[in-house]
Structure formats: C-alpha cells, structure tokens
Amino acid sequence: MMLRSLSSDFLKIRRKGIWFLIFLAPIGLIVMQALNYGLRFDWMMKEHASDPWGGLLENISVFVPIALYLGCTLISSLVANVEHQVSSLKQLLALPISRTAVFSAKFLLCFLLLCVSCVLLSAATVILGVSFGFKPGSIPFPDLARLGFYPLLAVLPLLALQLWLSLAYRNQALPVSLGVTISIISPFTMNLSEWFPLNWPMFGLFGPHREWFVAAGLVVGAVILLIGLVHFNRKDVD
Incomplete structure (x- = not known):
C-alpha cells in the first residue's frame, strides 16, 4: 500500500520544480568549488x-550541512504543498489507504529525493577532481560515499520534523x-x-566517532517520525 502511495507521489511532483532543486544543490556546490579552485x-x-582529493572533499563538505538543512526544508514543504494547493489530502485520506502509508510514503519520497541529490554530489565531485588533473586511481570512494550519505542520515531528525510540520499546517510559513x-x-x-x-x-x-552521530540521527529521526505519524493519524485534515 505504501509503495502504491509512493508511486502516486512521484507522479504528483512532476513539473513542480522539485527535481530542479534536487539537481541545483549539488551542481551549485560543485560550481562554487570550481570557482574557488579556479x-x-x-x-x-x-x-x-x-x-x-582530501582537500577537495574538505572544501565541499563545509557547505553540505547547510545545503541539507535547506533541502529538507524546501523539499518537505513542496511535497506537502502539492496536497495543500488543491486540498487533495482530505480526498486522499478518504480512499481505502491508511494514514500511516500516506505519511510514510511522503517521508520516503523526500528521503529518496535527497539521496539522488547526494549521489549527484559525489559523482560531480569525482568529475571536478579529474578535471583538475587529480589522479583517477587515487579516488577515495569510501570518503565520497561518506560525503554523500553520512550527513544525510545525521540530518534525518530535521527531515522528519519538517515533513510533520509541512503536512500539519497549510500555511508553510512556520516550517x-x-x-x-x-x-x-548552523555554521x-x-x-x-558536538x-x-x-x-x-558535520561531525558525521x-x-x-562519525558513526555515533549517524546512529543518533537515525534514532532521533525515527522517534520524531513516529511522533509525527501519531499526530497525523489523529489530526483532522481540512
């Protein structure tokens, strides 16, 4: 049921500018470092x-948390606003689909969109480094994977909170x-x-002890997600 809802959500975000943001964030960070090095x-x-390679990753990583905080905020708001704009959330919940599936699908959608952005950042970092003449044989793939996903997992509490607030309030000013x-x-x-x-x-x-902060993000994110889910299940939707 959740996968069916997720598939529907992917269709809803077409031509909503969300994919533009997904590509804009990593490309913006890479262009900034291209200018910095240039x-x-x-x-x-x-x-x-x-x-x-380590120097390049260090210079990029400074801006990753800020980009993720903004990404969690804007993507959650835009995903929720798709429903709020046409008041379709109440109609959706009238269908034979559980509120848990609806909420979980939207969280998974936001998470997957951010994953795409993080993968693009790691791939674009490789392209930038190779274009600078760095040795392809010494590409630090484990560090690139950490650059893409450790901060994302550590920022899950904010993603859960932003999605909860964005779905709970039609007016997106607060979230x-x-x-x-x-x-x-944050800087x-x-x-x-720490x-x-x-x-x-950043400490992820x-x-x-990088894994500790990643684990903290997963645990606290799961708790906030559960609280938001309980509230969403009990809340009357306009």
Missing part, C-alpha cells in the same frame, strides 16, 4: 599537495521559517557541544 588553483594545490533559520545559524553552532543536534551532520563527516 581563482587560486596554485595555492590550493600547494596547500593540499599531500592529498588533493520554512524554522528551516531557513536553522540553516543560517555558528560548532563552538557548542552532541548539539545541528552539529551532527569528521572525527573518530
């Missing part, structure tokens, strides 16, 4: 002479404002404890 290539290569605010302040929270939730995506990339 303007001071010699200095960057000297700075990271011992590990050029969007919250997500944008989190994105803006300034690094001085706080266990502060906004720091999880760096440090000796």
Whole structure:
C-alpha cells in the first residue's frame, strides 16, 4: 500500500520544480568549488599537495550541512504543498489507504529525493577532481560515499520534523521559517557541544566517532517520525 502511495507521489511532483532543486544543490556546490579552485588553483594545490582529493572533499563538505538543512526544508514543504494547493489530502485520506502509508510514503519520497541529490554530489565531485588533473586511481570512494550519505542520515531528525510540520499546517510559513533559520545559524553552532543536534551532520563527516552521530540521527529521526505519524493519524485534515 505504501509503495502504491509512493508511486502516486512521484507522479504528483512532476513539473513542480522539485527535481530542479534536487539537481541545483549539488551542481551549485560543485560550481562554487570550481570557482574557488579556479581563482587560486596554485595555492590550493600547494596547500593540499599531500592529498588533493582530501582537500577537495574538505572544501565541499563545509557547505553540505547547510545545503541539507535547506533541502529538507524546501523539499518537505513542496511535497506537502502539492496536497495543500488543491486540498487533495482530505480526498486522499478518504480512499481505502491508511494514514500511516500516506505519511510514510511522503517521508520516503523526500528521503529518496535527497539521496539522488547526494549521489549527484559525489559523482560531480569525482568529475571536478579529474578535471583538475587529480589522479583517477587515487579516488577515495569510501570518503565520497561518506560525503554523500553520512550527513544525510545525521540530518534525518530535521527531515522528519519538517515533513510533520509541512503536512500539519497549510500555511508553510512556520516550517520554512524554522528551516531557513536553522540553516543560517548552523555554521555558528560548532563552538557548542558536538552532541548539539545541528552539529551532527558535520561531525558525521569528521572525527573518530562519525558513526555515533549517524546512529543518533537515525534514532532521533525515527522517534520524531513516529511522533509525527501519531499526530497525523489523529489530526483532522481540512
């Protein structure tokens, strides 16, 4: 039942601009680093002479959490707004399909869309590095996989919260404002404890205990998702 709902959701987001955002985020990060290296290539290569691939990944990874926070916010809002715009959510829930399947399918849709964006980022990073003359034989595939997916798994609590709020409120001002605010302040929270939730995506990339922050994201994300699901099941839909 959830897969049928997921298939329907994929059809609904056609021509809604969501796929444009999915491609825009990784391409934007890569273009930014292309300019960064292009303007001071010699200095960057000297700075990271011992590990050029590692230097490139480090420069890209700084902006990944911000991009993910914005991505969770905008994608959740746009997915929910597809239903709110035409008041189709009430009609959907009148069909012989459980609310749990509807909510779960929309969360899975948002997660899969972000996965596509993360895969594109890793692939585009390889293309950028090779175009700079980095050795293809030394491509750090495990680090590229971590770049794409560790921060995403660590940011699942925000994705669950944003989808919950976006479906609960027809007016998207609250969830969007919250997500944008989190994105803006996230670079300034690094001085706080590493266990502060906004720091999880970054510490999921760096440090000796990366898997701990990924696990924390999975657990807390599951809890928030469950709370949102219970609320969605009990809430009257306009």
